[in-house]
Amino acid sequence: MSRKIKPRNVDRPELHIIKYLSYSDYASRMMTCDHPVPPNRYDERVEEHLRSTGGIKLTWLRDLKERSQLTDENSIQVYVKCHIMLLIGTILFGDKSGASVHWKYLPLLSDFASIRQYSWGSACLAHLYRSLCRASRFDCKEIDGPLTLLLCWAWMRLPYLAPVPREPRSFSLANRWRNWERGDRVYRYHKLAHFWKALDELQEGQFLWVAYSGDRVDPDIIPAKIYMHSLIWSATVPLVSFECIEWHATDRFRRQFGFVQGSLDRAHGEVLTGPKNLNWATATTHSFWVMQWTNRYNHVLTDETMMPQQPLDTYMYWYRSKYGDHLNLSDLAVQ
Structure with missing residues (x-):
């Protein structure tokens, strides 16, 4: 008897996090989810989740980074963005909890070309x-x-x-x-x-x-x-x-x-x-x-x-x- 495959919960807000604020291309906004959904610019579930929780769990980011296959440009960008968010949440702007990174840093990663222009030192x-x-x-x-x-x-x-x-x-x-x-x-x-x-x-x-x-x-x-x-x-x-x-x-x-x-x-x-x-x-x-x-x-x-x-x-x-x-x-x- 074949094993039943549990359908992925596509409504989980953390599946929609990176770049959802900036890009209209749905595939580029998704980190791990590739189900067919009409593209939209804004997801109220994600916004509400981030505001209520205050951030993204570092354990989830580490797991996603380790599971990245690096087979195409999109997966490479996901890997790099996870790494940057981990740096932000641990070394650069970590808090006493050490458990999450604030969601406010997400829009900074929407444009790779602009990342180096920010004054990270200050x-x-x-x-x-x-x-x-x-x-x-x-x-x-x-x-x-x-x-x-x-x-x-x-x-x-x-x-x-x-x-x-x-x-x-x-x-x-x-x-x-x-x-x-x-x-x-x-x-x-x-x-x-x-x-x-x-x-x-x-x-x-x-x-x-x-x-x-x-x-x-x-x-x-x-x-x-x-x-x-x-x-x-x-x-x-x-x-x-x-x-x-x-x-x-x-x-x-x-x-x-x-x-x-x-x-x-x-x-x-x-x-x-x-x-x-x-x-x-x-x-x-x-x-x-x-x-x-x-x-x-x-x-x-x-x-x-x-x-x-x-x-x-x-x-x-x-x-x-x-x-x-x-x-x-x-x-x-x-x-």
């Missing part, structure tokens, strides 16, 4: 700043966001706190510490108190402010097409990623760009938080921040460059009078 910084802000609250126990970026930033600038890099000439720069535990087994046993004490004893010269200069990173390691954008690294502008808007306050850490740092003015004081599922495209205030980002070349820092051994009397006097010993981490009790 979007990652926006999410990292938002995560750090939330993690600074006294009742916060966890942190999410692009933590690989945070670790790489810290280890590049505080090498005496970093594990021994296994591949110092690797790019991306984070690959320097890939599989670091194989070559630096002692590092994994350092307790939190060890790092608190090391930060309290930090001396001038131990923090590498200009971490990507030629004497720190060989010029041929960072690709020229990436380094050419270093001109706008110091732009004091809002970083925009959908409803996530965070201020890139480069004027408060000028030394990172080789400039003299004086005493600081008051912080911007703008309230940049808002509803997570706000339709930012129609928000009245959103265009203001987008316009500032668009004009970022007009907001780069221009100032007197700092000599390597230039004293910081003005800044240090301001810092000590402002904060004193409040940041003495070694005095904190381990919770």
Whole structure:
């Protein structure tokens, strides 16, 4: 007796996800379903499913990626889009759940040619700043966001706190510490108190402010097409990623760009938080921040460059009078 084949549930919203917002060709919108249905541009079931659940399960994306046959252009695009969505949901813009990726990123994949034109770096910084802000609250126990970026930033600038890099000439720069535990087994046993004490004893010269200069990173390691954008690294502008808007306050850490740092003015004081599922495209205030980002070349820092051994009397006097010993981490009790 032949086995009955259970018909595929074509009404499951997850079968209709990729590119359903943009393409009229039904076959190109479907990820795994190929049943004959008249083409339509919009599927209310999918829209309602995504809005109610908030995202797409990462396990489903992984399974679909692994089952892709890569036999034609459409299957290759499905594979690549699954891979990108997994990167977005885990490394770039992951949340504390680690279970799903928000549906708002789907339209970004509708046009392959446009993907490389987005400023993914500034979007990652926006999410990292938002995560750090939330993690600074006294009742916060966890942190999410692009933590690989945070670790790489810290280890590049505080090498005496970093594990021994296994591949110092690797790019991306984070690959320097890939599989670091194989070559630096002692590092994994350092307790939190060890790092608190090391930060309290930090001396001038131990923090590498200009971490990507030629004497720190060989010029041929960072690709020229990436380094050419270093001109706008110091732009004091809002970083925009959908409803996530965070201020890139480069004027408060000028030394990172080789400039003299004086005493600081008051912080911007703008309230940049808002509803997570706000339709930012129609928000009245959103265009203001987008316009500032668009004009970022007009907001780069221009100032007197700092000599390597230039004293910081003005800044240090301001810092000590402002904060004193409040940041003495070694005095904190381990919770």
